[in-house]
Amino acid sequence: MFTPYKHEPFTDFKVDENRVAFEEALKQVESELGKEYPLIINGERVSTEDKIISRNPSNKEEIIGVVSKADQQLAEKAIVSADEVFQSWRKVDPEERAKILVRAAAIVRRRKHEFSAWLVKEAGKPWKEADADTAEAIDFMEYYARQMVALKDGKVVNSREGELNRYIYTPTGVTVTISPWNFAFAIMAGTTVAPMVTGNTVLLKPASTTPVVSAKFVEVLEQAGMPKGVVNYVPGSGSEVGDYLVDHPKTSLITFTGSRDVGVRLYERAAKVQEGQNHLKRVIVEMGGKDTVVVDKEADLDLAAESIVVSAFGFSGQKCSAGSRAVVHEDVYDEVLEKVAKITKELSVGEPVSRDVYMGPVIDDAAYKKIMGYIDIGKNEGRLVAGGEGDDSKGYFIQPTVFADLDPEARIMQEEIFGPVVAFSKAKDFDHAIDIANNTEYGLTGAVISQNSAHLEKAKHDFHVGNLYFNRNCTGAIVGYQPFGGFKMSGTDSKAGGPDYLILHMQAKTISEMF
Structure with a gap:
């Protein structure tokens, strides 16, 4: 059904046509600066009085956007609805889930310079770096869509005479995605769509310095046909909202990219079994390097x-x-x-x-x-x-x-x-x-x-x-060429963009039928 995966090409800005197109995208983004962005919980837009102000690091007086800030009450609402939606989303045909990613990738590809321009403004990325960030986001969606289709029937195991054995992968549950600012589009998108396409529901808490790009991406997922409540957009402070979501007994999986100190602290918190929790949480962390x-x-x-x-x-x-x-x-x-x-x-x-x-x-x-x-x-x-x-x-x-x-x-x-x-x-x-x-x-x-x-x-x-x-x-x-993840205190070596990554978001299930 899907064509073979091939990574998104980088833009050659030495070509006048590409340079002009990118300049136009920058003008378009500049015309949209300062807009307000609500939370998205179960498909509903929720505005709050407390705001995150995103600023241009090249020009700190320039406001990129004003983003509503979640508190623990809204985080609770989001996680309860995500748990409810999970019961139906986990049963959706994996190919249908994969199609949403392919459609989202197509939307981003058509708006590639626009998203890169947002990265120039919100993250301070030079053109080449912004273009690579956007290309990688497209790659994650395209690659994980195909990986999900390849994994949908599980892996082959042996059967004896008179029995049929199957080994399949099943979704894990509610996922908390805590994404970084440095790859504000690529890593944010990759760590959001990987749990999503594997049948989990997601609470996306983006970095507070780059929340606008994340809001734009969730809108793309909605346009691509993502049902309400599958990905919820809940920016907020790490100490208030992040810790609450990590500790929550309904949380099944946490995927984090950021500093060593925060990652280690999160890993420790996730290990504690909370009252009402009947499972051990899985944690994927990427924590940096020297x-x-x-x-x-x-x-x-x-x-x-x-x-x-x-x-x-x-x-x-x-x-x-x-x-x-x-x-x-x-x-x-x-x-x-x-x-x-x-x-x-x-x-x-x-x-x-x-x-x-x-x-x-x-x-x-x-x-x-x-x-x-x-x-x-x-x-x-x-x-x-x-x-x-x-x-x-x-x-x-x-x-x-x-x-x-x-x-x-x-x-x-x-x-x-x-x-x-x-x-x-x-x-x-x-x-x-x-x-x-x-x-x-x-x-x-x-x-x-x-x-x-x-x-x-x-x-x-x-x-x-x-x-x-x-x-x-x-x-x-x-993505798909050099799967990425490190040893020692760099994290759990999850190898994002590789053939083993999606399996980390699922549980293996053995089914044996006797005749």
Whole structure:
């Protein structure tokens, strides 16, 4: 029924037609700024007095939208209705559920530049990064639709004479999706439609800095034929609404993407069996990284420098996959560092309203202060080679920053900064480089730049990350091509966009019939 999956192509903004189309989309979005967005509970629009104000991180005076804020009473209403709707939604033909995703993907594809323009405004994404975010959201819908169809009849098991055995997957229940701001469309959409297409109902609590893109997406799902109450839009504070939904005895599954500290806390809360709860909650968490680009002495040094810069500074380093550490063999250390510094100093930073801006702002004031604090720490721990300055007078802009000569145990080599900062450390040989790469509590992504096949083979076994890339940057996993998820304190290695992901949202059921 469905054509084979193929990922959504990225837009070439060097083509005048595409550039003009994107500029028009930006104008359209600018004409809609400041609108109000209600909660959506069981298909009903609910406005509240308490609001979340979404602001443009490039221009903090510009209001993107005013979003109603849920409280515990409304969260309770949403979860009760989601539990009721689950009883019918779980029995809907999986192919029909999949068709909703395909229709939603088609709607987003027709409005691709519009959604990307919202990401430019609300998340501060440069054109290229926004376009990739939207393409990934489309990919998640298309891929998970096909995966659901492939899983709808379960897996083959053996039967003996006189019996028929079946092994099928059945929905789990009410799902709480807590999505991040950094991939405000892609991860939000992926972690919403995965439980939805597998027959669960969803309470979507988006990040408070990027709630408008989420509201627009729920409207798309409705247009695509999603029944009332299957996905409920309940933005609110983590401490009030997030904790309440995580703790609720009717919650069956929690899917979270965000910081290590919040993820660990959520994991602990979900483990407690509440009064009236007759099941153990499942938890899918992706919690970040401290990712390393390893450069061998037998490497293409221009490729190495380019890979370090792209990994470190794409979307201002605000990716859990960002390469915030460069571990370089001592024989080529100075040359690689010089090349990276040169490229870094040429990068453009500003409001991403035109395609030639490489790096936009960081997301908000709290992020700005945190990153600038780490830059101050870096000035004491290492040698500043590039950047190191910030300007928050209009938006939250930080220059791409390179530190050299770091001890592997230094704070900026160990702690997740989540900003445009990369730290260099010197390795005496390849084994030493891998040891340094593994010396953090995280294990999400990593890259090795080397032309030595034996060293790549060693890295395959010894570099302990969930996504390992050879001779390229360590960001930019594509749905269905590079399933994404990490080891250690990076999370539960759920491998989003991969063949095992949907199964995490379902329960296996064995049915045996005797004749």
